[in-house]
Amino acid sequence: MTMQSTNPTTASPTKTSPTTAKAVIGANYGDEGKGRVTDACAATMSKPIVIRYNGGAQAGHSVTDPDGRRHVFSHFGSGSFVGAPTFLSRFFVVLPRVFVRERAELRRLGENPSLICDPGAQVTTPYDVALNRAIEEARGHQRHGSVGVGFGETIERAESGFPLTISDLADRSKTNAILAAIAADWVPQRLKRLGLATSDSTIAQITRAREIAAWRAEVTTMLAGLTIAPITKAVRGRSPLFEGAQGLLLDMDHGHAFPHVTRSNTGLQNILVLSQEAGIARLEVTYVTRPYLTRHGSGPLHHELSRLDFARVVDPTNLPNPWQGSLRFAPLDACFLKTTIHTDLRAAAGSAVTVNASPAITCLDQLDDTAFIRHGDGSLRPVPRQHLTRLLADITTLPVGFESASPQRRSGRQSGHRPTTTLAA
Numbered sequence: 001m002t003m004q005s006t007n008p009t010t011a012s013p014t015k016t017s018p019t020t021a022k023a024v025i026g027a028n029y030g031d032e033g034k035g036r037v038t039d040a041c042a043a044t045m046s047k048p049i050v051i052r053y054n055g056g057a058q059a060g061h062s063v064t065d066p067d068g069r070r071h072v073f074s075h076f077g078s079g080s081f082v083g084a085p086t087f088l089s090r091f092f093v094v095l096p097r098v099f100v101r102e103r104a105e106l107r108r109l110g111e112n113p114s115l116i117c118d119p120g121a122q123v124t125t126p127y128d129v130a131l132n133r134a135i136e137e138a139r140g141h142q143r144h145g146s147v148g149v150g151f152g153e154t155i156e157r158a159e160s161g162f163p164l165t166i167s168d169l170a171d172r173s174k175t176n177a178i179l180a181a182i183a184a185d186w187v188p189q190r191l192k193r194l195g196l197a198t199s200d201s202t203i204a205q206i207t208r209a210r211e212i213a214a215w216r217a218e219v220t221t222m223l224a225g226l227t228i229a230p231i232t233k234a235v236r237g238r239s240p241l242f243e244g245a246q247g248l249l250l251d252m253d254h255g256h257a258f259p260h261v262t263r264s265n266t267g268l269q270n271i272l273v274l275s276q277e278a279g280i281a282r283l284e285v286t287y288v289t290r291p292y293l294t295r296h297g298s299g300p301l302h303h304e305l306s307r308l309d310f311a312r313v314v315d316p317t318n319l320p321n322p323w324q325g326s327l328r329f330a331p332l333d334a335c336f337l338k339t340t341i342h343t344d345l346r347a348a349a350g351s352a353v354t355v356n357a358s359p360a361i362t363c364l365d366q367l368d369d370t371a372f373i374r375h376g377d378g379s380l381r382p383v384p385r386q387h388l389t390r391l392l393a394d395i396t397t398l399p400v401g402f403e404s405a406s407p408q409r410r411s412g413r414q415s416g417h418r419p420t421t422t423l424a425a
Helices: 033-043 094-109 124-142 151-157 172-194 199-205 211-224 266-278 334-348 385-396
Strands: 020-028 048-052 059-062 071-073 086-088 115-117 241-244 281-287 294-297 328-334 354-361 371-376 380-384 402-404
Touching: 020 266, 033 048, 033 059, 033 086, 033 241, 033 281, 033 402, 071 094, 071 354, 094 211, 094 241, 124 151, 124 172, 124 211, 151 172, 172 328, 172 354, 241 266, 266 281, 281 380, 328 334, 334 354, 334 385, 371 385, 380 385
Parallel strands: 020 241, 020 281, 048 086, 048 241, 086 115, 281 354, 328 371, 354 402
Antiparallel strands: 059 071, 294 328, 371 380
């Protein structure tokens, strides 16, 4: 299941369209270090443009540049510190409040990145956020692991016949009509479908006028700060770099343990669709992992540990919060990682796009001298830190092209294990 735009891109690639691109995909449950890999990759490319091919405001990709500036990227691509513009594809869900706040934060850091948005990208409303939180709270101990920003509810609404796209926002009367239909029809329908209270007071709380007024002001500010255009125009004369959100184990079709997944395709599926539309014939894909597993939110985590004895995990991004709780940990299962990556690579079978893949390993600075990796026989074996990249290459049968021992770009380096792509800063 893939969310399709109500305004699909139909323009044909031109002679100035790129023919090759890079992609950064999380190999686990998210939080693998995709931001730092995207930043390092963009720093080596000529005229890069970062393409957000899935997800939305729930993404949080941390980047620290060589000068020490740090930002957690959500809507804007993680190549922003090196001047790369961002393209939000039609598979991305836009939340005006987060967009406006993030642009202001980047400006305080001295950046004013350019952002282009596909006309068919769906837009989150206050109704979606309120419904999302009401639903997750009602689940109690059976929560699905939502971040509480209305991402899944936006997609549910759009697929149920109440879409609101970026292009719709340009027409105020059309926006008003859509909002009225959402409030009068969709909200009570959704509450009833879920078996939640549908009293007038409940609906009134979800459709509070002041929230809608604030959202309208944010929409106005947001539209003044972006350009609406299809991918064929956005990538013209640029080097595309696809940046994923969440990880393969949260993919809505192929993830691990439904319903604890995201309403998004987190791997190659969307990338291949967008690549063919843009005339891209070759992809260099990097699958990112830490040397251990993390999960932030509800859902199973096999062999979960209360803490990792072999790592000093420092993660200022994934702090405890009411919606996801605390960051959770488990040893990395190397054979499971291989299966996950190669399952995603099957999406390219029969595609017109050629895919070369390599895994990347981040957060090596957080390890003691030895990490403990789970193998195919279920055993937990010590692996010296300096041998981890070799082990990753051997088990996944793919050449490891990048390893990171710092949150800063300058510490990213080519591993030397037959890399398919140079990500060194």
